[in-house]
Amino acid sequence: MPRVLVSDALSTTAVQIFKDRGVEVDYLPEIGKDKDKLAAIIGQYDGLAIRSATKVMAKLIEAATNLKVIGRAGIGVDNVDIPAASRKGIIVMNTPFGNSITTAEHAVALMFAVARQIPEANASTHAGKWEKNKFMGVEITGKTLGVIGCGNIGSIVATRAIGLKMHVVGFDPFLSESRAAELGIEKVELDELFARADFITLHTPLTDKTRNIVNAASIAKMKDGVRIINCARGGLIVEADLVEALKSGKVAGAGVDVFEVEPATENALFHMPNVVCTPHLGASTSEAQENVALQVAEQMSDYLIKGAVSNAINMPSITAEEAPRLKPFVKLAEVLGAFVGQVTEDPIKEVEILFDGSTASMNTKALTSATLAGLIRPQVSDVNMVSAPIMVKERGIILSEVRRDKSGVFDGYIKLTVKTEHMTRSIAGTCFSDGKPRFIQIKGINLDAEVGQHMLYTTNADVPGIIGLLGTICGSRGVNIANFQLGRDRPGGDAIALLYLDEPFPQDVLAELRGNPKIDSAKPLRFDVNGG
Template sequence: MAPRVLVSDELSETAVQIFRDRGVDVDFQPQLGKDKDKLAEIIGNYDGLAIRSATKATEKLIAAATNLKVIGRAGIGVDNVDIPAASRRGIIVMNTPFGNSITTAEHAIALMFAVARQLPAADTSTQAGKWEKSKFMGVEITGKTLGVIGAGNIGSIVISRAIGLKMHVIAYDPFLSKERAEEMGVKKVELDELLANADFITLHVPMTDKTRGILNAEALARTKPGVRIINCARGGLVDEAALAEAIKSGHVAGAGFDVFETEPAKDSPLFGLPNVVCTPHLGAATTEAQENVALQVAEQMSDYLVKGAVSNAINMPSITAEEAPILKPVIRLAEVLGAFVGQVTESAIKEIEILYDGSTAAMNTKALTSAALAGLIRSQVADVNMVSAPIMIKEKGVILSEIKRDKTGVFDGYIKLTVTTETQTRSVAGTVFSDGKPRFIQIKDINLDADVGSHMVYITNTDVPGMIGFIGKTFGDAGVNIANFQLGRKDAGSDAIALLYVDGPVPESLLKTLTDNPAIRQAKPLVFNVE
């Protein structure tokens, strides 16, 4: 029987025909996504669900999708899909990560022009029969400094366009190497330097814990007087209320916003302010982009349902069906190692080395490397997957190398990930035991044996008496239960580490108590997806 796909949002007829041409039985009901009850009633009849943003693939809907194997999102954002719920049900979630890039970059440039020359207000005034030529004095783009926060796929396109407009471009991106910045023709800077020097600031980063409110009141106060701010990335990156106050005070000269903290944006502190241009999340709204992502998602879903091929999956590696049972636990290990390094590294990464020892060297190391890279940069780029991660690493100019060797130690096989930044080198190694669960076996060349938990704390300290008791008491006083406590050191009195597996999130006050101890250099909370 041919696999069945339900298209519950607007996709082009060409995309729908791709399903048919590849042997998929497609049911095209583009308005169904707005009727969640009807959708839940019939979703159990389908193997695939193709959507845009109108359909909400909630936990309730996924629970009713008894036969669903894949959800395909035509676009990059998957906020409307409950990915953990889909993962638990074994449903693959795919997106099309690069189909909207040019369109979104062009929209950012368009907003920059509109704000620089006050075009919307001038248009409204002129069409009202006024001729207020002196009222709308603008500024030139040429020769101005553009600060780009996030130099990934979309940010790099904005950079190339801005250079073509004869702007000076500076960029802040922890994952951007100096070599890649030079290749792009952009000066790599820290955030404070960007804020102090940019005439225009444009944001192109995902929404993560590290980027939320990256332009808050404090950051806005450090910006250059007269700056103009553009946001076509994610609502919440900029504190809208703080920005409104900065515009009212005259410190910020204008803003162009396509995304908002709450969407649909019925009300915002920015609305009605002078020289603020707002659009209703139009970054991907061009005929070309909508067609591109629709065709891509139809091709990807068809390839999976008919051939078993997986591409651009958020929650599953790009591997063949035959490899999946063998690789699955090792892929999880690679992701955990990458996630560990990604969460403890804050400076720009220059080189990545992945060592495959013993049995792991004979596996599909391309998939394993992709999993490690996805884990590594997921703390910065939430929508990354195993297909897009290697591309993003390459675009940032990071040197990547793999080493394969025969078994050298007591383990049948293990993976060691080493990352070199501009300031230091970090390494972590792990293996998979017979229970299929990943384990840490070495950190900073210090041997240990530690389970991987959802919530962990990594501590680096000087090896002095009393540390075990101090750490244990600190967690106990804070009411945080320790499930597992592993220690390691190089030599007596030298560098030591502790890795704790705890039962829940760790409060900031606990971490501060730890780092107030002069023997402790770092106490880093870690979160892993170990489901």
């Protein structure tokens, strides 16, 4: 039974979901604040469910010897060292949809509050003043709203703004014209958005490209009297530049829910008369907190029990429905990679993976990850589907995927081709109805070979006596052959043999084979045919 630790405060309903799904769960909501205690026990768990208090950095990940998945109840994963988790093969999930509506509503609320100076007017009225003339606001209707980042939250804000009779312009590098039309917004470049918007709202993650996206230079491009809302991430706005623009009147007001340093107990934006500040409340509604907790429990349980992957930061998604169909082909892909990885000694420069027929319509990202894991495992034993693509990229290996319609007798197959400085090697395989992987082509030579845990691969010229030679040597030395497959490219040309063995091939017998002039090469192989 998989075991999960919940190290931050999470809904008791979410804890029950783990139990109902067959996952053992320890609910210790305070331990996330004590990094030493957490590090001392984390090795016992397969999963870790967190909010924002638990910091999952490299030191903790190193201690997490059994950890397979980290689930963040919320959209932000700033408190997780994703590269370190990926290198360790740990899947990192978040819940990007659970608090989308709540955060979007908070952005709209801040927009109203800034437009009508509601917090200041409220404080003034509570103080017994009646300062109607002091709090002259502006209407929302008919104004242009610029949305930077038109993903889940940004698109909700856009539709709400359209309902308020605003004109919405949006900037997002991944926003297509068709999606913009569907939302009813006008897609523009960033500088045009700055120039046209009366209100600007930020809904983009904090990356190297978006950090400080609102600064003195971009503010100078904006309309005089613009109002800026940030419910996304601290660091998107250069706070000192915003302060100066507010003082000068270039920016008429701002609604800020997130800050460069949090908790923000001191900030230059505080106490400014035209700024509304809230303490990172974007996701702070009872509905949102419950939603993200339930979602992360369901996602983690589905992965630990069924192998389904959803909303992962560092792994292709695999739905619960496709996982059973995909599983045998994931194993096939891993076996193909393992074959090439064990027989290739030179550094690999290029990898091409061909998905033919039915495999082309499968989740090829997952299949590629499995292929790469098998390929480099002979050199890096602790690699898996999460860490393999990163390791391949770090090694500068060129990767390409090809999909094509059915081209042969098989409904679908996978072919792996690798190139080194001196050679090109390929292997193809498929799965039959029993779900077991089979080799169907090696070095362009057709064959049909069942995959076993222990195998021997030999190459030789197509001459008489090879079957007898292999059988005699193995039989005389007590090596039992469970299955024997041969193939050749043409009569008298290149030939190969695959022997399925009961036990690992003895090293002294291997030396004898390699010393025989009829055998060009002989390589023992091992495959994890029973692993997940």
